[in-house]
Amino acid sequence: MTHTVIVTDSTADIPEELAKKHGIHVVPLRLQFGGESLLDGVEISAKEFYDRLDKATELPTTSQPSPADYVRVYEQIQEEHPGASILSIHISSGLSGTYQSALIAKSMMEENVDLTVVDSLSASYGFGLLVVHAARLASQGMAVEDIVIAVEQLRKERxxxxxxxxxxxxxxxxxxxxxxxxxxxxxxxxxxxxxxxxxxxxxxxxxxxxxxxxxxxxxxxxxxxxxxxxxxxxxxxxxxxxxxxxxxxxxxxxxxxxxxxxxxxxxxxxxxxxxxxxxxxxxxx
Known part of the structure; x- marks a missing residue:
């Protein structure tokens, strides 16, 4: 049976318990807030973020994961699941450079790694639900190319x-x-x-x-x-x-x-x- 591991980024806003249940790897974006650099969802929770935002005089800025951040995750998956396919789905390229960063990471991987990177053309759980759907299909043994088709169909219906x-x-x-x-x-x-x-x-x-x-x-x-x-x-x-x-x-x-x-x-x-x-x-x- 085909084994596919799903990767996404923290902007998918997938509840932690849902990501764990489906074995989804979440790569965090970074938040620059009041002189601090914080990993989204790891070093600052949503509640902490909004509490700080209410009092902020300047908006925080965000930065996408570096290609090296993705390479570390992809290599970890290869070590834990030798020969597995990787499907990496990310926030719209029209809103963030996160997808582009994942593409660069793909070019840095060895050629024999089966890695597919998808631009969701969406944000928040608007693509988080696509990621969860992909993970469910992957658990059923569906091939990556068929998962991508199914995800694209769901994106049009959502x-x-x-x-x-x-x-x-x-x-x-x-x-x-x-x-x-x-x-x-x-x-x-x-x-x-x-x-x-x-x-x-x-x-x-x-x-x-x-x-x-x-x-x-x-x-x-x-x-x-x-x-x-x-x-x-x-x-x-x-x-x-x-x-x-x-x-x-x-x-x-x-x-x-x-x-x-x-x-x-x-x-x-x-x-x-x-x-x-x-x-x-x-x-x-």
């Missing part, structure tokens, strides 16, 4: 929206002007964001008031999915699971929920959207 609670971090990150942020805050504007087919974040709509924004997100999902019946859903939150559970309650009034995952929106996306963000990822059951 729908996602981010509801941003404040315009502050979009303004700090240079995504919108200060005047627009101030005006939007006064009007209680809640942007709904998504990721396009090129893997770039874009604004879908701006809705006044959080309750209306939540209702609009559900409307958008209903338009996207039609009469789909059962759905799988993951809700990302900013170290506040109660907000995710509240959204799930609303969603369950419109869809029959099968698999449900609650996870944190990690520091990379979180540094651009801030606390209070809800990220919702839906795919057919």
């Amino acid at each position: 729908k996602l929206y981010f509801l941003v609670d404040t315009l502050e971090y979009l303004q700090k990150g240079g995504r919108i002007g200060k005047a627009a942020a101030l005006f939007g805050t006064l009007l209680n504007i809640k942007p709904i964001l998504s990721i396009d087919q090129e893997g770039i974040i874009y604004a879908v709509e701006k809705v006044r008031g959080r309750n209306k924004a939540v209702a609009r997100m559900i409307e958008l999902f209903k338009q996207d999915l039609g009469n789909i019946g059962k759905i799988n859903v993951a809700v990302g939150h900013t170290a506040n699971p109660a907000t995710a559970e509240s959204f799930l309650t609303e969603l369950s009034g419109h869809f029959e929920l099968e698999e449900v995952v609650l996870t944190n929106v990690g520091s990379v996306v979180g540094s651009h959207v801030g606390r209070g963000t809800i990220a919702v990822f839906i795919w057919p059951a």
